[in-house]
Amino acid sequence: MHKIDIHTHILPPDIPRFKDKFGYGGFIRLEKVSPCRARMMSDDGKFFREIESNGWDPVARLEDCDRHGVGIQVLSTVPVMFNYWTKPQDGLVISQYLNDALAEVVTQNPNRFIGLGTVPLQDPELAIGELERCCKVLGFAGVQIGTHVNHWNLCDEALFPFFQAAANLDAAVFVHPWDMMGQDRMPKYWLPWLVGMPAETSLAICSLIFSGVLERLPKLRVAFAHGGGAFPGTLGRIEHGFRVRPDLCAVHNPHNPRRYLGRFYVDSLVHDAATLRYLIEVFGAERIALGSDYPFPLGENEPGTLIESMADLDSKTKQRLLRGSALEWLGRSPVV
Numbered sequence: 001m002h003k004i005d006i007h008t009h010i011l012p013p014d015i016p017r018f019k020d021k022f023g024y025g026g027f028i029r030l031e032k033v034s035p036c037r038a039r040m041m042s043d044d045g046k047f048f049r050e051i052e053s054n055g056w057d058p059v060a061r062l063e064d065c066d067r068h069g070v071g072i073q074v075l076s077t078v079p080v081m082f083n084y085w086t087k088p089q090d091g092l093v094i095s096q097y098l099n100d101a102l103a104e105v106v107t108q109n110p111n112r113f114i115g116l117g118t119v120p121l122q123d124p125e126l127a128i129g130e131l132e133r134c135c136k137v138l139g140f141a142g143v144q145i146g147t148h149v150n151h152w153n154l155c156d157e158a159l160f161p162f163f164q165a166a167a168n169l170d171a172a173v174f175v176h177p178w179d180m181m182g183q184d185r186m187p188k189y190w191l192p193w194l195v196g197m198p199a200e201t202s203l204a205i206c207s208l209i210f211s212g213v214l215e216r217l218p219k220l221r222v223a224f225a226h227g228g229g230a231f232p233g234t235l236g237r238i239e240h241g242f243r244v245r246p247d248l249c250a251v252h253n254p255h256n257p258r259r260y261l262g263r264f265y266v267d268s269l270v271h272d273a274a275t276l277r278y279l280i281e282v283f284g285a286e287r288i289a290l291g292s293d294y295p296f297p298l299g300e301n302e303p304g305t306l307i308e309s310m311a312d313l314d315s316k317t318k319q320r321l322l323r324g325s326a327l328e329w330l331g332r333s334p335v336v
Helices: 018-020 059-070 090-108 124-136 157-168 191-210 232-246 271-282 305-309 315-330
Strands: 003-009 027-032 037-041 045-053 071-075 114-115 142-146 172-176 222-226 265-267
Touching: 003 172, 003 315, 018 090, 059 071, 071 090, 071 172, 071 315, 090 114, 090 124, 114 124, 114 142, 124 142, 124 157, 191 222, 232 271, 265 271, 271 305, 305 315
Parallel strands: 003 071, 071 114, 142 172, 172 222, 222 265
Antiparallel strands: 027 037, 037 045
């Protein structure tokens, strides 16, 4: 059984010097240090991350996929490339560059790769236009977005037309944490990635529930990275808050948060069998899809290994987790 990995990241092999093009800085570029290794650097010389060639080379990726039994990777950009902080028109230019590069990779390997584009959400109208191009012209299954857009959480009414457009286009939306809250208080121990990312994802889920976005758009297909972050572990607290302070929590949506547990997907990237069992209990296997965060170190080195190692899961459940839920979220029938 070939696996479908909904959470993988890729960059173009070359990134233009957008600082030279736009006249201001803060952009990420690739600095190749060998044929198989590069540094992600900001244009002011600040080091962000070192990556290997599987971060940009589809041939290297496919070798890894074949080794680990992954039949299809769903490709999306690295979240630092969202560039929501840029001027909107500049953000559109960057999104178009990234999406065109991604489309070329998918076109060359249409049976192995599915694309999720990126859009300049700092301007929802421009984002809708690029979303339409991604789905109608480039043939992507949908888009990846961040857990917030500058000072907007995903509940902001300014973003609702974008979600409405995604629902109308039958586009899959993958929500990935970025620009984590409280980073100035977490300078040590990699805490923005260990603590901030799960909190960001829970913030995004709660924002879409409490604002009524999921209620108003029943056809919206949205998935959240990293097993839904902190949301599953704090669901009881979230529900209790809704019950005891409806004056604060039920302002825009009168329904219990548990009502929406079947309305969105999460990936399986939790690194722990007991946690994955709990996710299955909370969401159901039909709302959990394999996600590895390939090719980064916080990901699962061999995608699907955790699921495959769990002897208490029957073959039907494993098939659903490794492939079936991904097909449903992507809108690629049939579901197995």
